[in-house]
Amino acid sequence: MDAAREQNYYYASTPAPPPHPTLAGEQRFDVCIIGGGISGLSAALHLAERGMRVALLEGWRLGHGGSGRSGGQSIFGYACEMSTLEKAVGAADARRLWDISTEGLALQRELIAKHSIECDYRPGHMILGMKPRHDKSLRAELEHLATRYDYHSLRFVGRDELRTLIASERYTSALFDSNGGHLHPYRYTLGLGRAATAAGATLFENSRVTRLEVAQQAGADNLVHTAGGTVRAPHLLIAGGAQLGNLVPSLARKLMDIGTYIAATQPLGEERVRALIANDAAAADMNWILDYFRRTSDHRLLFGGRVSYSGIDPFDSARVLRARMHAVFPQLTDARIEYAWGGHLDITLNRAPHFGRLGPSAYFVQGLSGHGMVISGMAGRLASEVIGGTAGRFDIFTRIPHRNFPGGTLFRRPVLVLAMLWFRLLDIL
Numbered sequence: 001m002d003a004a005r006e007q008n009y010y011y012a013s014t015p016a017p018p019p020h021p022t023l024a025g026e027q028r029f030d031v032c033i034i035g036g037g038i039s040g041l042s043a044a045l046h047l048a049e050r051g052m053r054v055a056l057l058e059g060w061r062l063g064h065g066g067s068g069r070s071g072g073q074s075i076f077g078y079a080c081e082m083s084t085l086e087k088a089v090g091a092a093d094a095r096r097l098w099d100i101s102t103e104g105l106a107l108q109r110e111l112i113a114k115h116s117i118e119c120d121y122r123p124g125h126m127i128l129g130m131k132p133r134h135d136k137s138l139r140a141e142l143e144h145l146a147t148r149y150d151y152h153s154l155r156f157v158g159r160d161e162l163r164t165l166i167a168s169e170r171y172t173s174a175l176f177d178s179n180g181g182h183l184h185p186y187r188y189t190l191g192l193g194r195a196a197t198a199a200g201a202t203l204f205e206n207s208r209v210t211r212l213e214v215a216q217q218a219g220a221d222n223l224v225h226t227a228g229g230t231v232r233a234p235h236l237l238i239a240g241g242a243q244l245g246n247l248v249p250s251l252a253r254k255l256m257d258i259g260t261y262i263a264a265t266q267p268l269g270e271e272r273v274r275a276l277i278a279n280d281a282a283a284a285d286m287n288w289i290l291d292y293f294r295r296t297s298d299h300r301l302l303f304g305g306r307v308s309y310s311g312i313d314p315f316d317s318a319r320v321l322r323a324r325m326h327a328v329f330p331q332l333t334d335a336r337i338e339y340a341w342g343g344h345l346d347i348t349l350n351r352a353p354h355f356g357r358l359g360p361s362a363y364f365v366q367g368l369s370g371h372g373m374v375i376s377g378m379a380g381r382l383a384s385e386v387i388g389g390t391a392g393r394f395d396i397f398t399r400i401p402h403r404n405f406p407g408g409t410l411f412r413r414p415v416l417v418l419a420m421l422w423f424r425l426l427d428i429l
C-alpha cells in the first residue's frame with residue numbers, strides 16, 4: 001500500500017485515514033461483509049441504519065480496490081448496453097434495472113450531502129464520439145433512452161460546440177449528461193466508511209478473508225475466517241471486487257481480472273485546465289479500449305485508459321498514458337506526469353453485473369465491469385434490502401444469465417488477449 005500511496009494521486013491528496021482494527025479472535029455479528037470498497041461500505045451503512053450489528057472485513061485498507069483508484073466518473077447505466085439487459089431479463093425488468101442506475105446517481109449525491117463527504121463532486125459527464133459511426137449511435141442512444149427509459153437529461157453536442165468545450169481535434173460529437181458527474185473516489189469511499197462507523201458498523205482492516213464456511217440452512221451462522229480471527233454471522237455479503245481472487249471458485253470463474261491505468265499531470269493552473277475542458281465535465285470516448293479524462297480540484301488533468309492482461313506496471317503505464325494523452329491534447333507535451341497508478345477491473349463476459357446467493361442468506365455482488373462508481377452504491381443498498389427481507393430488486397440482477405469465461409484457468413488469459421485484439425481492431429475501423 002505504501003508504494004501505491006506514492007503513485008496514486010488520490011491517496012497522496014488525502015490525509016492518511018486513522019486505521020481500523022484488525023480482526024482478532026471469534027466475534028459474532030448479524031451480518032458479515034467482505035470488502036471495504038463502495039459496495040461493501042454502502043451495504044454496511046444501510047444495514048447499520050436498519051439497526052443490524054455489522055462487521056466489515058477489508059483485506060488491506062479501505063479503498064484498496066477500484067473504489068480508491070477509479071477515474072471517478074459517475075455515469076448512468078451499466079457497462080453493458082441496455083439492449084443486453086433487455087434480452088436477458090425482458091423489457092419490464094430492464095426498465096427497473098435502468099431506474100436502479102439513475103437512483104444510484106441520486107443516491108451518490110444524497111450520501112455526499114447527508115454525510116458531508118468532501119470529495120469534490122462536480123456535475124456533468126460527456127460520452128465522446130470520434131467518427132461518423134459514433135455520432136450516429138450517440139443520437140440513437142439519446143433517442144432510445146428518452147423514449148424507452150424517460151431519461152431526459154441528455155443532450156447531443158455537435159462538432160462545433162464540442163470544440164468550445166474540449167480543446168481537442170479528436171472528437172466529432174458528444175452526449176452531455178447533466179445528471180452524471182465526477183468525484184474524488186477515495187475520499188468518497190472513506191466518507192462512506194466514516195458514515196457506516198457513525199451508524200454503528202464495525203470495520204476491520206488488514207483482515208483478509210482466507211476461508212469461508214457458507215451456511216446452507218436458514219438461520220445458521222456463516223463462518224468467515226481471517227489469519228487472526230473468525231466472524232460468525234447469519235447473514236453474509238461478499239463484495240470483494242476484482243481482488244477476491246479464488247476465495248470462491250464458482251465466482252472467480254465468472255470474472256476476468258484486467259489491469260487498467262490512470263495518470264495525473266502536475267498542477268497546470270486553473271486557466272490552463274479550464275482551456276482543456278471548459279465545462280468541467282468528465283469525459284470518456286466510445287472505444288472498447290477507451291480514453292477518459294477530467295479535471296481535478298487542484299487543476300491537474302487526470303487521464304486514464306489502456307488495459308493490461310498480465311498485471312500492473314505503473315512505471316511503464318506513465319509513458320504509455322502520456323503518449324495517449326498527447327494524442328488527445330498535443331498542447332500538453334510539456335506537462336509532467338506526477339502520478340501513475342493501476343487498478344483491477346472485475347469484468348464479466350457480458351459486462352452485466354453479477355449478483356446472487358451462495359446460501360439461504362449468503363449474497364455476493366461483483367462484476368461491475370469498470371462501470372461501478374454509481375452501481376456500487378446501489379449494490380450496497382440492494383444487499384441491505386435483501387438481507388432485510390425484501391428480495392425484489394436484488395433478485396432482478398440474479399436473473400441475468402452469466403457464463404464462465406472460456407479457456408479454464410490455463411487458457412482464459414490467452415483467449416481474452418485474442419478477444420481484446422479483436423476489440424482493438426474494431427476501435428480502429
Ligand SMILES: Cc1cc2nc3c(=O)[nH]c(=O)nc-3n(C[C@H](O)[C@H](O)[C@H](O)COP(=O)(O)OP(=O)(O)OC[C@H]3O[C@@H](n4cnc5c(N)ncnc54)[C@H](O)[C@@H]3O)c2cc1C
Nearest residue numbers: 035037038039059065066067070071073209241343372373
Ligand atoms: C483504474 C480504474 C478506473 C476506474 N474508473 C471508473 C470510472 O471512472 N467510473 C466508473 O463507474 N467505474 C470505474 N472503475 C470501476 C469502479 O472503480 C469499480 O466498479 C467500483 O469501485 C467497485 O466497487 P466495489 O466496492 O464493488 O469493489 P472494490 O472497490 O474493488 O472493493 C473491494 C474490496 O474488497 C477487498 N477484498 C478483496 N478480497 C478480499 C478478501 N479476501 N478479504 C477482505 N477484503 C477483500 C479489496 O481489497 C477491496 O478493497 C474503475 C476501476 C479502476 C480499477
